[in-house]
Amino acid sequence: MVFIQFVQIHCGDLNQTSILLPTEMSMKLSIGSAPEPEQVQEGIVTETAIEHHQKLGDELERLAEENEILKLEVEEMRVEMDEIRDTFYEEDACQLQDMRREFERANKNCRILQYRLRKAERKRPPYAQTGETDGEVLRNLEQDLKVAKDVSIRLHQELERMEEKSTKTEEENDNLRQQLIQAEVTKQALLNEPHKKEKRRGSRDVQISDRKTLQASPEEETEDLKCQLSLLKEDTNLMRRKIAKIGKEKDQREQELQKYHCFYGDLDSHLPKGEVGGPPSPRQVELRLRLRLAEEEANALSRRIAEMEVQNQSLGAELGELRGAEPAGGGGADLQLQLQSAEEEAEKLRRRLADLEDQSGRASSELRSLRRCRRKSPEVEAEADADALQEELKAARLHINELGCTALRLQYENSVLLSAAQQHCDGQGGQRDSQEDPRPPPHKREGPVGGESEPEEACHARRFGPEHSPHALEGCFPSRAFRDRQRMAGIRTEAERLGLAVDWLISDPRGVVTEARVYPGDGGSSGGTDKEDDGSRVPEHELLCHVSGQMKAFQKELRGFIDGLEVPETPDKEEPLSIFQPIILLILILVLFSSLSYGTIFKLIFLFTLFFVL
Known part of the structure; x- marks a missing residue:
């Protein structure tokens, strides 16, 4: 601003000088009489x-x-100042x-605090006014403080x-995952x-076809x-x-996973098992134990069926x-028909087993969903869980019954196929022995391997020697006498097996009763009916005495029957399993244990069926 004022003053001086200059010039020009210099x-x-x-x-x-x-800049500064001010x-x-x-x-807070202060002043105890303290308060x-401290420590x-x-559990879960991965790799x-x-x-x-074209002798072909x-x-x-x-x-991994689920619950559930609806009732625990045992038995039977299918x-x-x-x-045509029928039956059993596995998977998924669900009243939840577990237990028992039937059928088919194969091998062996063969016989293994069952004739030949085998006896006696002796020997062996079973029952009857306690009564009965059945049952000591007395009497009769059987001039030899043996066992068990419950x-x-089949 000072500079602008200075410039204005200087401009005013210049204007005055510019005004004075033309006047002076006119004055000087008007003077004409002036000298030249x-x-x-x-x-x-x-x-x-x-x-x-x-x-x-x-x-x-x-x-x-x-x-x-500068004026423009001043205007801009004014505009900026106005904007800044705004x-x-x-x-x-x-x-x-x-x-x-x-x-x-x-x-508002002051009003609320004032209201609370007035309310506290109204509610304050009388000892605050008088100054006297109340000991009970x-x-x-102090008790509330101690309880709060104890609760905090426990928490x-x-x-x-x-x-x-x-x-x-995280470490165990990682280990189980690694083991499952290893199991999957080995399975693949x-x-x-x-x-x-x-x-x-x-x-x-x-190679066999090439050998057949090269070699023409049937003996070498049979040997190959x-x-x-x-x-x-x-x-x-x-394999x-x-x-x-x-x-x-x-099975071990599944059992470990089941234990993990039983103790710690599922991974998807947010709360532990004990906090969802309170602790489980003893009835619910018992039903879960039964269901677990039934699942284990079903797994064992399914594994046995798979082994028999492979066999x-x-x-x-x-x-x-x-x-x-x-x-x-x-x-050959008969054997082909038998083989086709056996394959069809095995295919049906496979389909049925797949259906049963699907049903068991659905039942397990329903059980998990029932475990995860939350309900308000614990009594209703316990009753619903007990009903669901009872239904699943019934389904598992039906599943076990069906698997047992399929196992018996497959065992019978195996025995038929084994007998047919053995007869064919014996016929080929007789033809080969009738002719002279310089080559040594093929190497044979001793005893069964894995889950296969040893043939009765091989077991008997290993036990008594080759001279007492059935094929050696066929050449010594006529056909009719040999069949009679064979039947007598089979009856004697079955009687001896029954005698061994009776001895085992007499030696350990208490173990049978303890095993029977796992399934007390019918699976579909409720808690009240179970208590009434427990009250009306015979005591354990009297039941054991009654069972042991019946078994001892039957043992005496069986020993007399065995002593009465005499097979002349031939040692005892075993016979392949017949279809009547399981029926005889079932009738015997039903007669002897008629006083027990259906579950036992x-x-x-x-x-007994597993004992004699295996």
């Missing part, structure tokens, strides 16, 4: 004045332009509104325990092995078939071992190979 000086002065005037005009223009620029006013207005709101909140407060301890359990490897075996078998079939059959038996036995081992490992397939393959080696005849009878029947 003075005129020259005046001309020089006028020229300098004109130049100075031009310079001043230029500077004036420049200053005017600068003044205009923004400042807006910020002040926002702050003022915030302050007003805070002030209103503070007023202090004691109650901290439980929290630490739960953290330790959670870490342990074992599943790939049958393809390799099939390729090897195909190459062996090609025997060698190949022994090799196939060894391969199938190895059975591996499959049985994998099945056991799988059926191996026997069918052996019969097919032997049938291809022997000439065409009526016996079913348990004993299942145990």
Whole structure:
């Protein structure tokens, strides 16, 4: 601003000089009588004045332009100042509104505190006015404080325990995952092995065809078939071992997972098992125990059925190979029909087993959903869980019954196929022994491998020697006498087996009763009926005395019957399992244990069938 004022003053001086200069020039020109040197000086002065005037005009223009620029800048500064002032006013207005709101909140809080203070003054005890303390109030407060401290300590301890359990369960879960991954890898490897075996078998079939074209003698062909059959038996036995081992490992993993679920609950559930509807009732625990035992038995039966199916397939393959080696005849057609019927029955059993596995999976999923669900009243939840568990237990028992029936059928089919294969092998062996063969017999294994059952004739030949085998006896006696002796020997062996079973029952009757306690009464009965049945049952000591007395009397009669049987001139030899033996056992068990409940009878029947089948 000072500079602008200075410029304005200087401009005013220049204007005055510009006004004075033309007047002076006119005055000097009007004076004509002046001498010449003075005129020259005046001309020089006028020229300098004109130049100075031009310079001043230029500077004036420049200053005017600068003044205009400065005016524009001043206007811009004014606009900016107005904007800053507006923004400042807006910020002040926002702050003022915030302050007003805070002030209103503070007023509300003050009113609430005043109301509470008045309420507390109204409710304060009389001893606050008088100054006297009440001992009961202090004691109650001290007790409440102690209880709160104890509860806090317990909660901290439980929290630490739960953290330790959670870490342990995480470690166990990681270990189980690793084990499951390893089991899956081994399972995949074992599943790939049958393809390799099939390729090897195909190459062996090609070699067999080449040998058949090269070799023309039937004795060498039968010998080659025997060698190949022994090799196939060894391969199938190895596969059975591996499959049985994998099945056991799988059962162990499933049991560990079931224990994990029983103790710690499912991974999806947010609360532990004890906090959902309170602790489980003893009835619910008992039903879960029964359900677990039923699932284990079902798994064992399914594994047994799988082993028997594998054995059926191996026997069918052996019969097919032997049938291809022997000439065409009526016996081959019968064996083919039997094999086709056995394969159809096995396929039906596989489908039925798959359906039963689907049903068991649905039942387990329903059980998990029932465990996860939360209900308000614990009594209704316990009753619903008990009903669901009873229904699942019934389904599991039906599943076990069906699996037992399928196991008996497969056992009978195995015995039929074994007898047919043994007869064919014996016929081939008789033809081979009638002729002279310089080559040594193929290598035979001793005893069963894996889950296969040893043939009765092989066991008897190993026990008494080759001279007492059935094929050696066939050449010594006529056919009718040999059949009579064979029947007598079979009756004697079955009677001896029954005697062993009776001895086992007499030696340990208390164990049978303790096993029967796992399934007390019928599975579908309620809790009240169970209590009435327990009250109306015979005491354990009297029941044991009654059962042992009946078994001892039956043992005496059985020993007399065995002593009455005499098989002349032949040692005892075993017979393959007949279809009447399980029926005789069932009738015997039903007669002897008629005083027991249905669940105990079913348990004993299942145990005896497994004992004599295995």
